[in-house]
Structure formats: C-alpha cells, structure tokens
Amino acid sequence: MPEPIIKLENVWKIYQLGKIEVPALKGVSLDINPGSFVSIMGTSGSGKSTFLNLIGVLDVPTKGKIFLKGKDISKLSEDELAQLRGRTIGFIFQEFNLLPNLTTVENVTLPMIFQGVSEVEREKKAKEILTMVGLENRIYHQPAELSGGERQRVAIARAFANDPELVIADEPTGNLDSSTGNKIMEILTDFHKKEGKTIVVVTHDPQIANYSREVINIKDGEIVANHQIGKEVLWKNQNISK
Amino acid sequence: MEKSEYFKIAFRNLKTRSLRSWLTILGIVIGVFLIVTLLSLSEGLKATITKQLRAMGGDMIMIMPGDESNIMMSFIGGTKIEKEDMEAIKKTEGVDKVLSMSYSGVVMRYKKEAKTVLLTGQPWKEAIDILQRFQGWSLSSGRWPISGKNEVIVGQQTASKTFEEKVKVNTEITIKGKKFEVVGILNSLGSKTDDSAVYVDMSIYQNLTGEKKGSAQAALVKIEEGASVNKVAENIKENLQETEKRRAGAAASNFLVITSEKMSGIAGSVLGVIQFVIVIFASIAIVVGGIGITNTMFTSVRERTREIGIMKAIGAKNNTVLLIFLIESGIIGFGGGIGGTALGVLFAKIIEQYGQVHPIFYFSASVTPGLIIFGLLFSFLVGGLAGFFPAKTAAKLKPVEALRRYE
Numbered sequence: 001m002p003e004p005i006i007k008l009e010n011v012w013k014i015y016q017l018g019k020i021e022v023p024a025l026k027g028v029s030l031d032i033n034p035g036s037f038v039s040i041m042g043t044s045g046s047g048k049s050t051f052l053n054l055i056g057v058l059d060v061p062t063k064g065k066i067f068l069k070g071k072d073i074s075k076l077s078e079d080e081l082a083q084l085r086g087r088t089i090g091f092i093f094q095e096f097n098l099l100p101n102l103t104t105v106e107n108v109t110l111p112m113i114f115q116g117v118s119e120v121e122r123e124k125k126a127k128e129i130l131t132m133v134g135l136e137n138r139i140y141h142q143p144a145e146l147s148g149g150e151r152q153r154v155a156i157a158r159a160f161a162n163d164p165e166l167v168i169a170d171e172p173t174g175n176l177d178s179s180t181g182n183k184i185m186e187i188l189t190d191f192h193k194k195e196g197k198t199i200v201v202v203t204h205d206p207q208i209a210n211y212s213r214e215v216i217n218i219k220d221g222e223i224v225a226n227h228q229i230g231k232e233v234l235w236k237n238q239n240i241s242k
Numbered sequence: 243m244e245k246s247e248y249f250k251i252a253f254r255n256l257k258t259r260s261l262r263s264w265l266t267i268l269g270i271v272i273g274v275f276l277i278v279t280l281l282s283l284s285e286g287l288k289a290t291i292t293k294q295l296r297a298m299g300g301d302m303i304m305i306m307p308g309d310e311s312n313i314m315m316s317f318i319g320g321t322k323i324e325k326e327d328m329e330a331i332k333k334t335e336g337v338d339k340v341l342s343m344s345y346s347g348v349v350m351r352y353k354k355e356a357k358t359v360l361l362t363g364q365p366w367k368e369a370i371d372i373l374q375r376f377q378g379w380s381l382s383s384g385r386w387p388i389s390g391k392n393e394v395i396v397g398q399q400t401a402s403k404t405f406e407e408k409v410k411v412n413t414e415i416t417i418k419g420k421k422f423e424v425v426g427i428l429n430s431l432g433s434k435t436d437d438s439a440v441y442v443d444m445s446i447y448q449n450l451t452g453e454k455k456g457s458a459q460a461a462l463v464k465i466e467e468g469a470s471v472n473k474v475a476e477n478i479k480e481n482l483q484e485t486e487k488r489r490a491g492a493a494a495s496n497f498l499v500i501t502s503e504k505m506s507g508i509a510g511s512v513l514g515v516i517q518f519v520i521v522i523f524a525s526i527a528i529v530v531g532g533i534g535i536t537n538t539m540f541t542s543v544r545e546r547t548r549e550i551g552i553m554k555a556i557g558a559k560n561n562t563v564l565l566i567f568l569i570e571s572g573i574i575g576f577g578g579g580i581g582g583t584a585l586g587v588l589f590a591k592i593i594e595q596y597g598q599v600h601p602i603f604y605f606s607a608s609v610t611p612g613l614i615i616f617g618l619l620f621s622f623l624v625g626g627l628a629g630f631f632p633a634k635t636a637a638k639l640k641p642v643e644a645l646r647r648y649e
Binding site for chain 1: 251553
C-alpha cells in the first residue's frame with residue numbers, strides 16, 4: 001500500500017461571512033494515491049473549489065488535517081508551502097492564468113525559476129514539454145496572441161514543468177469549446193499514462209469526468225459518492241483490452 | 243540566484259504599464275534634477291568664493307567701515323574710512339603697507355557706446371607692486387599705468403564683453419567728461435566684479451568723484467614678514483577705536499577688520515546655511531516623487547493581485563514576490579535618478595557656459611563625481627523605500643484570496 005500523496009482527515013473549512021459561519025466542507029476524509037486519475041464532481045456551490053484549494057495547499061483547513069506526502073501542512077510555513085507547491089504540485093486553471101507579460105516559454109520556465117533550476121536546463125525542459133503539447137511553433141508568442149486551446153496547453157506545459165507528482169486541474173475545459181476541450185483532456189490523459197502522474201480534475205461536466213478512473217461526487221460540502229474502487233477495476237480492464 | 247530573471251520580469255511589468263511608469267519616473271527625475279542642480283550651483287559658488295579668498299592672500303587684512311552684524315552695509319554703504327583712520331592703520335605695529343581703495347559705478351564712454359562700469363581707485367605707486375605680488379594681478383596686454391596720469395587699465399570682462407566693440411590698448415575712453423587712455427588690459431582676476439571694473443589712480447578717482455582726499459571706502463593691509471595676522475588685525479581695531487574716541491561725535495562708528503581667514507569662515511557659514519536649505523527643499527521634491535512611486539506600486543499590486551496569486555500557486559515564495567516588486571520600484575527610482583542626474587549635469591554645464599556672461603551674477607556650477615553617485619544612490623534608495631510597503635502588501639497576499647479576486 002503506497003503512501004497517499006494527499007490525505008484528508010475529517011477536514012472542515014468554514015468561511016466567516018460577517019457574523020454567519022458558512023461551512024464549505026464538512027468533515028471530508030479522502031486519500032489520493034500516487035498514479036491515480038481522479039475527478040471531483042459537483043455543482044457550483046458544492047464546495048469543490050474549496051476542496052481543490054485545500055488539496056493544492058493554497059489554503060489551510062479550519063479543522064482537520066491534511067497530509068501532503070505524509071507531511072502535516074498545518075505545521076509548514078507559508079514559504080515552505082510555496083516551495084512544496086512549486087515542486088510537487090502543478091496547477092491548471094479554468095481561466096488559464098498565464099502571466100500576460102511573459103511569452104509562452106517564459107511562462108513555462110517560471111515555476112522552474114522559482115525552484116532554482118539552471119537556465120540551460122530550464123530552456124531545454126520548457127521546449128521539450130512545449131513540443132509534447134504541440135506548441136513548438138508558439139514559443140515566443142505572448143498569451144494574448146494565442147487561442148484559448150493554445151493558452152490552456154501552455155498552462156498544462158507550465159503545470160508539468162517541475163515534474164510534479166500531482167497535477168490539479170480546475171475546470172480545465174470550462175472556457176473551451178467541446179472539441180478543444182477534448183483535446184486538452186487527451187493531453188492530460190496522455191501525461192497520466194506516459195509519465196504516471198497523479199491527476200485530479202475538478203469539473204461539473206460528466207463528459208470530462210469520464211476521462212478519469214475515479215469519480216468523487218461532492219454535494220453541500222460532503223462526499224456523497226466515491227467510485228474510486230469500482231472504477232479503478234473497470235479502467236484497468238479497459239486499458240488491458242486496448 | 244535567479245535575480246536576473248526577476249529583473250527581467252520586473253522590467254517587463256514596467257514596460258506593460260509604460261505610460262504610468264514613465265510618469266512616475268518623471269516625478270523622480272524632477273526631484274533628482276533639482277537636488278543635483280542646486281547642489282552643483284552651491285558647490286560652484288563655494289569654489290568661486292574660496293578661489294577669490296585664496297587670491298586675497300593669507301596675510302592680508304581688509305578694513306571696511308561698518309560692523310560685523312551687517313556685512314552688506316560695508317559693501318554698499320556710503321560710510322568712509324577717514325584720513326585720521328587711515329593714519330591710525332598705518333601707524334599700527336606690524337603693518338607693512340596700506341592700500342586704500344574706493345569704488346563707484348560710473349558711465350564710461352567708448353567710441354559710440356556708453357555703459358555703466360565699476361570704477362575703482364587705487365594709489366598706483368603702492369598698489370601695483372602689492373597687487374602683482376600678493377593678489378596675482380597680471381596684464382594680458384599693454385603696460386601698468388603711471389601714477390597721476392589720466393591712464394586706466396581695464397578688467398578682462400570690461401575689455402571683451404561690456405562693449406560691442408572690444409576695448410583695445412591705446413584707445414581713448416571718457417568718464418564724467420574726462421578723457422582717459424587705456425594703457426593695459428588685465429588677465430582675469432577670478433571674480434566677475436573685479437573683471438568688469440575699470441581701474442584708475444586714487445588721486446584721479448577722488449578728483450573725479452569728489453571723494454575727500456586721504457579717505458577711502460576700504461583698505462587692504464599687507465602685514466610685515468613674520469607678524470601674526472590675527473594680532474595685527476586686533477591692534478588695528480584697537481587703534482581705530484582710539485581714533486574714534488578722540489574724534490567725538492563723528493559720524494562713522496565701527497570698522498570691520500577682517501582677515502582672509504575670517505572672511506572664508508563667514509563665507510563658509512553662510513554657504514552652509516544656503517546648502518542646508520537647498521537640501522531640505524530638494525528633499526521635499528524627492529519625497530513627493532517617492533510618494534508617487536508608492537502610489538504607482540500600490541495601484542500595480544491591486545491590478546496584479548491575480549498575477550501574484552498565480553506566481554504563488556506555482557511556487558513563488560513571499561520573498562520572491564517582495565523582491566520582484568522592490569526591483570520594480572527600484573528601477574523606477576534608479577531610472578529617475580539617471581535622468582535627473584543627467585539633466586542636472588547638463589544644466590550645470592550650460593550655466594557654466596553662459597552664466598559668466600551675465601554682467602551681475604557670477605554663476606558657476608561644480609559637478610563632482612560624488613554628487614553624481616549621491617544622486618543615483620539616493621534615488622535608488624528612495625525607490626526601494628517607497629516601494630517597500632506596496633511590495634510587502636503584495637508578498638503577504640494569501641494565494642487563494644489573490645486568485646479569487648476579480649473572478
């Protein structure tokens with residue numbers, strides 16, 4: 001039994017809106033194991049964004065514990081969390097979230113700069129990944145000169161730049177048409193298959209969730225269904241039949 | 243480690259908001275320009291005065307009517323050193339030679355032009371030797387005038403600048419209806435006033451202006467070899483006071499007895515005050531520029547909240563964000579510093595070129611490497627300081643909140 005990359009133990013997140021306490025997550029417990037491909041599904045307001053922020057260690061829980069690779073994140077400083085995020089987690093956002101002033105290749109090298117990777121290595125790695133996502137001809141373009149699908153591919157390249165163990169995608173196809181969206185999902189699935197990366201996709205779209213092996217449904221801040229085990233078997237079988 | 247990359251990012255960010263960046267830089271440019279210009283001017287002033295004082299020689303004593311609390315009155319006041327006073331000075335122990343001196347503005351005619359010049363009377367017999375040996379006077383052309391004759395020598399500025407047609411040796415000029423021959427032209431004496439004067443024999447000066455024989459507006463004392471300047475100055479003062487007592491009810495009251503040392507002391511303290519005031523005012527300009535930077539940076543932090551969130555999500559530490567923002571404000575400050583210093587130096591050079599042409603003010607400017615370095619460092623410091631709080635705000639943003647903003 002491998003150690004889970006992310007382990008949530010009875011996690012609560014409560015937002016304080018004026019004098020009213022609004023619980024966004026109510027005692028969620030969950031393991032995400034290395035090498036898995038998980039979809040988190042839920043309607044808006046279900047708490048899935050909060051959930052994503054927590055597993056991406058962008059935020060800390062109000063109650064309960066989160067372990068990232070066995071480390072209790074509540075015991076880490078802001079800088080240590082930043083370091084951990086940069087090294088072990090890659091983010092893909094619905095709005096792409098590229099830095100508008102930087103070119104494609106600069107956007108991809110940025111996480112590596114924060115990790116102190118040498119310039120030669122950075123350039124090499126960035127070009128390699130950009131080729132993998134089919135953007136070798138767009139290296140010196142700025143985000144504004146790229147289409148939505150291209151921007152999301154840059155974001156994917158950026159997410160994988162530091163060889164993270166976990167990639168979290170928040171509605172990665174939300175701002176794209178369905179055929180571009182499918183292509184993006186194929187790229188993600190490819191990374192998962194070829195590099196064995198753990199991928200967590202947050203979505204409200206069952207179509208997208210279909211790409212994953214496991215689906216977790218969240219409703220009103222609680223996990224209502226966890227199809228982890230059953231789906232895994234199914235998916236593996238499919239894989240073999242291919 | 244990766245500082246050059248952060249520089250690149252910071253630079254790119256500034257370029258994206260180029261109009262705002264330039265305007266902020268302009269604010270600093272103006273402040274630094276002011277401080278560099280004013281300081282170089284006051285430095286120049288100091289250099290000019292020191293030079294003139296040095297030309298006066300170390301063992302000279304200047305005597306003028308008036309008193310120390312109101313020095314300007316001594317220069318422009320109508321009071322005189324009377325004949326008895328002059329005798330008293332001459333008799334003082336340690337005094338070698340006394341050179342009397344008077345000056346007033348007169349209209350001088352040359353060919354078809356008429357200009358106001360400063361007419362200075364000095365007794366040639368004694369003066370020529372002292373002036374040459376201790377004041378560094380020398381002729382660029384012609385000869386020294388003969389005592390008692392209607393001959394003048396003119397300062398360098400008088401010869402070349404005052405009149406449209408240059409005044410030449412062996413030409414004729416007219417002052418108060420009397421004709422004089424220009425026999426010599428002086429080399430520059432290092433002061434605008436001295437260079438723009440016309441020099442005549444004391445007796446002729448007094449005939450011309452109606453000044454009482456034997457009196458003068460000022461006296462320059464050359465002390466004996468080995469005598470102490472301060473001691474002689476003290477003695478002169480005492481003798482003058484005694485003469486004063488004997489002549490009860492006389493109009494002239496006190497005398498100002500200044501050694502060149504004391505003169506430079508007075509000039510130094512006056513200049514010190516001027517420089518202090520200049521620095522205060524110029525600093526205000528810089529502070530205003532600094533507030534401009536703070537303002538721009540705060541706006542920038544607000545606008546880029548999301549970007550900050552992204553950078554943090556992909557692994558930027560608080561200090562990294564802080565550094566990037568500090569570099570940005572530092573660049574603004576330093577850029578402003580370069581611009582301001584360059585403009586200031588340029589302005590100082592222009593003043594140096596044309597300032598001396600002006601007939602009354604003798605402007606000069608001195609730009610030292612120290613001043614340039616000060617200008618640059620100071621502006622960089624202001625930039626960093628002004629950017630610190632906005633940068634701190636940016637660094638402290640929580641990644642989730644920063645990402646959620648504007649969603």
